[in-house]
Amino acid sequence: MENINQLIGIKKQKLQKMKEMNVNPFPNRCERTHYISELLEKQENFIENEEKIIVVGRLNAMRRQGKVGFANITDNSDKIQIFVRKDTIGEDNYEIFKLFDLGDFVQIDGTCFKTKVGEFSIRAEKVTILSKSLKPLPTVKEKIVDGRKQQYDKFSNIELRYRKRYLDLLLNPEVKDTFILRANIIREIRNFLDAKNYIEVETPIMQSLYGGANARPFSTHHNTLNIDLYLRIALELYLKRLIVGGMERVYEIGKNFRNEGMDRTHNPEFSMIELYQAFADYNDMMKITEDMFLHIANTIFKSDAVKIGETEISFQKPWLRASMIDLIKDETGFDASDFDLTKIRNFFQKHKLEIDEKAGPGKLIEELFEHFVEPKLIQPTFVTDFPKEISPLAKEKPENPLLTERFEIFINGNEYGNAFTELNDPIDQRERLEAQVKLREMGDTEANVVDEDFLEALEYGMPPTGGLGIGIDRLVMLFTNNTSIKEVILFPQMKPEE
RNA sequence: GGGGGUGUAACUCAGCGGUAGAGUAUCUGCCUUUUAAGCAGAGAGUCGACGGUUCAAAUCCGUCCACCCUCACCA
Known part of the structure; x- marks a missing residue:
């Protein structure tokens, strides 16, 4: 308990720092020119035009290295890597970037390009906080192995998944x-x-x-x-x-x-x-x-x-179509078509099935069906x-x-x-x-x-x-x-x- | 309701009588093309709850709680 409060405390401090820098961590409005999927669909076009684009999304991976940083952001359509460089976005904006946490909603203004290793990405020209996250999201890491997505530390606790479905939806795309x-x-x-x-x-x-x-x-x-x-x-x-x-x-x-x-x-x-x-x-x-x-x-x-x-x-x-009584007969050889209660009860006893004393023949026939036939109807x-x-x-x-x-x-x-x-x-x-x-x-x-x-x-x-x-x-x-x-x-x- | 299983750090898990562990996340430092980034360091826990046994309990026993599986009940 102490620990989670500590993590929240750190994030609140970052939030406070943003306020001190005159940055609203929860602005009322944002801009978006494209869904991420739209960029991914026409990658080459966006790279060639150097069109200014704006995307919004949740930050779900961060790889910072000194005066440069990579992050992944996800919107409802897909996810994309952003590349943030101090020289490009300027010193003040880079200070904001350093206060970003996983889970924050952010707006990225920039242009599309491909990194050295060939990943289609956005070169940020400006980063904006849209909504600061105070509670740490569970971290799920992914890696592509032989074209298949491999997940690490998957958010898999069933009880937590159901109780906090919003996390489940966020962390488990399937x-x-x-x-x-x-x-x-x-x-x-x-x-x-x-x-x-x-x-x-x-x-x-x-x-x-x-x-x-x-x-x-x-x-x-x-x-x-x-x-x-x-x-x-x-x-x-x-x-x-x-x-x-x-x-x-x-x-x-x-x-x-x-x-x-x-x-x-x-x-x-x-x-x-x-x-x-x-x-x-x-x-x-x-x-x-x-x-x-x-x-x-x-x-x-x-x-x-x-x-x-x-x-x-x-x-x-x-x-397939078959009557309940025929199915019972096919499966067990027992003919219940005359609804003879004594006969049916005897059949129950023969198979050591519990008899509901109040049940009539119809109810018992249904029970025979459920017991002998139902599981076999594939x-x-x-x-x-x-x-x-x-x-x-x-x-x-x-x-x-x-x-x-x-x-x-x-x-x-x-x-x-x-x-x-x-x-x-x-x-x-x-x-x-x-x-x-x-x-x-x-x-x-x-x-x-x-x-x-x-x-x-x-x-x-x-x-x-x-x-x-x-x-x-x-x-x-x-x-x-x-x-x-x-x-x-x-x-x-x-x-x-x- | 019966039987079985699980519950340990924010997440995923190891430990199963002798000072509470790992990876990720977090924090600090270094790092201007990384991608499970890396390197060095640090902090973080009522070990589901309550009782009991013991010199000593996360660990053994009991009760309870939650969830999962299964049988029963039930559509």
Whole structure:
């Protein structure tokens, strides 16, 4: 502790010296004629014209040698070496230069040239402090070995990286790349849907009733209204109201909040896209899913596939499609199609799996799927026909009332999305939600609640509709080859320090 | 919640019962084309927190905290 204060003290002294020299260490304005990347792209031009240029950036390396010095500065576009010579910039300005620290933001006026060893650089004619850094940035040194960048003392402490993401972004360029990719992926989702005449909407995050998923909510309180509110756990029920309202194609990209455990694939607040299309069903949602993933892969990665470790995941159509019950049968030989609870429980016992006594056959079938099948679904797969018992918002299959027209998307052993032919029969919907309430009374804290306003909307009439939800964070993980959700969320949830 | 791991200087790490170490960063000196600049020197630490064992604890033991991995729970 003493030490860091000492380092800060030294920097404050330099700041004080600048003030004594009548130099404002935090000026209000600066100038810039070029981004660094613009100089690098047309190096020869800038050298030949001897054009006066001005760049701004953060100082991230300094090699001073007597009356001359080299430094590297970085802006949002790239980095460049600057060459500062006492004879050129003058004695007073050189005194300022000597007070520069790593981490300072500076403005460099000068011209471009190549050094003796051939590095494209800026010969400074004037250096200006733009913002003095008081806390020492961790130092990461780089060296190019055989054309590859070798880093030394990389800023790699995971906890520090997440808690101080600004340092992570600054010191680990690949982290910034991940979040740029995230932004691009979301943009391409929008482009894809906008081109199909979907309307992007925003629905309430604070809701007096929550629904649309099985999850425990966060709750809060509105003082003026004096009511308790919940943070949404899904977008679903409000988007369906819009379908009732005649918006035939809608989507929303936004955060959901679930008051549950956290791990490599779960953050309490996470981003989802949900889209709904009137006069469509879950088959249409499969097509949209395939096309959307392909669109992202094609536009951003110029490819139909991504590589995860040694595995290549191909998004080429058509993806595999198989029903949950068939997949279980293929994998284990067990036929659960009759939903015989005793038979299913016996199968659980045979495999020494823990049985949830309160669970019905549908829930247990899902558990069998998760245990035996899910990890093996590597290539993109639509797992279809979920038990009705665990799908309270999905329409049942006409030929089998135990099942629904629902699918989930599985890739590389993980779930990426959920979709169904939406239940639009208000009487059936009421029964399903009331069944959920019974589950809640039996202690299931994640069961749905009855949303009378939503049911009323259905009573006015909702057209046949297909709906689809995809986890944005996991999608980004997939496309950026990350195994932790914290790597794709800028500020993941952390316990407070101290 | 169970199991395993990590926590030492601003950063990256070594040390694992006997006076707290290295590299980088910082400071001082020398140095007008360096690039992980160099050379010489200096300063910098409640060894995550609190207890215990011991003549002696960064090191052994216990409790707690944070983070990571994993299983369970959960989308």
